[in-house]
Amino acid sequence: MDDKKKFGGTIRFKELMNILSGHVSDLSELVSRMIDNGLIALLEDDEDIYKTLRDDLVLVHTIFDALDGSAMSSLALHQPFASDLRYIISSIKIGNEIHRCAHDAVHIAHSSEFVDRDKKMFNGCIKDIGELGKLSLKMFQESTQAFINKKALEFKEWQKQDDKVDQLHEDIINDINSIMEKKPEWVRAGVSLILATRYIERIADHACNIVEESSYVVTSKRGKIE
Amino acid sequence: MVKSVSNADKDELTDNQSNNEQKRAEIAIKIATELTDAPDIVSDELIRTHELKMETVELSHWYADKRVLSGISLPIFKNRVTAIIGPSGCGKSTFLRDLNRLNDLISISRISGQVLLDGQDIYDKSVDTVQLRKRIGMVFQKPNPFAMSIEKNIAYGPYIHGVKSDEFPAVIESSLRKSALWDEVKNRLGDNALTLSGGQQQRLCIARALSVEPEVILFDEPCSSLDPHATAKIEDLITKLKEEYTVVIVTHNMQQAARVSDYTAFFNLGELIEFNRTKAIFSSPERKMTEEYISGRFG
Secondary structure, three states: OOHHHHOOOOHHHHHHHHHHHHHHHHHHHHHHHHHHHHHHHHHHOOHHHHHHHHHHHHHHHHHHHHHHHHHHHHHHHHOOOHHHHHHHHHHHHHHHHHHHHHHHHHHHHHHHHHOOHHHOOOHHHHHHHHHHHHHHHHHHHHHHHHHHOOOOOOHHHHHHHHHHHHHHHHHHHHHHHHHHHHOHHHHHHHHHHHHHHHHHHHHHHHHHHHHHHHHHHHHOOOOOOO | OOOOOOHHHHHHHHHHHHHHHHHHHHHHHHHHHHHHHOOOOOOHHHHHHOOEEEEEEEEEEEEOOEEEEEEEEEEEEOOOEEEEEOOOOOOHHHHHHHOOOHHHHOOOEEEEEEEEEOOEEOOOOOOOHHHHHHHEEEEOOOOOOOOOEHHHHHHHHHHHOOOOHHHHHHHHHHHHHHOOOHHHHOOOOOOEHHHOOHHHHHHHHHHHHHOOOOOEEEEEOOOOOOOHHHHHHHHHHHHHHOOOOEEEEEOOOHHHHHHHOOEEEEEEOOEEEEEEEHHHHHHOOOOHHHHHHHOOOOO
């Protein structure tokens, strides 16, 4: 979209909105990397990445606060209307969704702690969790890009992607449960992986929420990915 | 992306982490810079570190026996837009006109206190009011171009101040460009200024104020007679003007004060109730009266 046409109003308002948009973009990019790294930490049992993610989380909070401040200024000082107003309201909501994904990424990385790699615990399941992670990360990236570029995505297509994630999530949990029944001493690791899977599935849910908000900004109609 | 780890992958991961750190640092610096450039509130530190162009010190104003301003002390920062808001009769226009001694023309008017321009009291006996008003220009509520050509409207001020006529074309073009009117009138400079639209006339008045190279521009309700489109043009113009000039604007329109100003002063019954960064005034005012006024509960 032509940058000049992206937002209406006065020069000052456009400047403020570009700052707000920049915060959404920075937050999305940072959290996308965090999810990626969280998955690597889980799959490869890398404790250093977990520490890095804790640092990233501090920056996420800083950007989130800045985003909140820009949105507040835009509303308080410029009384925006129509798509500009919807963009600001949705930015706050999406900021919250992305912020939660950042916490999910840290939890995912932390879930590796109880999985003993020497015993090759849940190796097959971990591979499937990796696949689930790929899908969720892709959905997260596409959803945030849609919002940044003010695009409305096709809900039916997203419904299919979400269903696929839900099915894979369910299959993984069933597999982990089956293994835990046979090996009760692996229960702690199993529960940890179930939680990790849940966090990953939630990232896909957040992505769906972001797509719904993007669509609202563009079309002014509220829709739901069921 | 999720993948099995080889040595190459580990190298890539190390590179990614290094890039992440760099990116983290960039974002942190960007946000820190934003916060430093625009502190949320006016503090003693801000007043100490930001250059003042003007300042009123305990300024009071009387019309005959009636006191209309009471001990107003207000900093006006250089190259910033300061808005004065408040209900009708609160003294905001009187205050504005005190800033370039326009009230001197009213016989029953008198003041106490000081109005400082670059640290010098403009009410000092040695001050030449004609020279003062050259340094502190004013744009009024209703566009008031002279009933003469567009170019003569601009050239009039420089002519009075002794600028040679061969310099007029450059002054005219420069002033009209700065007021964002040049492209609209460059082919009709000889036309009568009264043939322009209201918004164009107001920008012509701004160009006329700029033609004598002022340092401060005072705007008294500059958009009250304009439609929203012309208003937006004037507001954008004010935003650009502050790069070169210090601007003070009086407005009844609180939304306009919020849109264009960096600092806002709220007056009521001749008193300065609150002065702060515009963002702070409109999102979290400190005084209950300010909160009630800006949220439409009184005034």
